[in-house]
Amino acid sequence: MRWIWIDRFEEFEPGKRARAVRNLSHAEDHFADHFPGWPVMPASLMIEGLAQTGGILVGEANDFREKVVLAKVVRATFHREMMPGETLHYDVELQHMAPEGASVAGRVFVDGELVGEAEIFFAHLDQSRSKQMFGDHNFVFSGQLKHMLDMARKVIKPAEATPASA
Template sequence: MRWIWIDRFVEFESGKRAKAVKNLSAAEDHYAQHFPGYPVMPATLILEGLAQTGGILAGEANAFREKVVLGKINKARFSREFLAGETLEYEVELVHMRPEGATVVGKVLVEGEVAAEAEIFFAHLDQSRSKQAFGESNFVFTGEMKHLLDQARRAGATNHGTVV
């Protein structure tokens, strides 16, 4: 299974904010189990999409030199269920950046209405666990992420004149 829970970046302002969309499809495997006869997008996967949007925003702010990993989600609030056929908009804002990590606040919108909110804290792996060696290659921003990053760059260039 491909572990990409956003489809496309539509806005990207380097070091400040980003917006991505995710179309929910009935073909996604998780609907078979969650729940049989009542397909609802798992809230954890919604958070994963929000975290991917925020993680790329935080990573780009340091030119992807850091291994940005999800540290903790302090608060998350959901006001409705999410169903196949809906389009989610993930809006994230970078509220704090330090050498050791970053904090973003994010919203999930469906048809312009806020359907979920979360605050997400990311750690920079090498900086926050300095005694541990993770090698040179950045395994966070690789493979599938690269395609999204290109999209982010294009979105940035189109919407805000920000070439990342």
């Protein structure tokens, strides 16, 4: 399964903020069960989308050397239900960055309307310990997730803030 819950980046300011878009399609399997006859985007998957947007923002700030893992959702509020056919924009700002981890403030917009907010905390998995467990390979930014950023570099016009290294 492809565990990617953002479609592409629209904006990316390294070390500051990022904005990703997510189109909700009725063809997604989870809409069949959540809920039968009333397809609603699960809030947990929107938190995942914010965390992927924020996780790449945090990872990029350290050149993807750290294993960035979601450690804590401090709070999350959703103001209404989101349905297939809607386009979500995940807007994430880096709040705090330290060697041990980082925190971001995330907001979800549909057509400029604020529909959700979450504060997410990431930990940098302890290098020595994660090396014992997982080896040198950075499993967080192995392929799919990092590829999102490469795609962003191709899609976003240079004038609209692309990663500095692009």
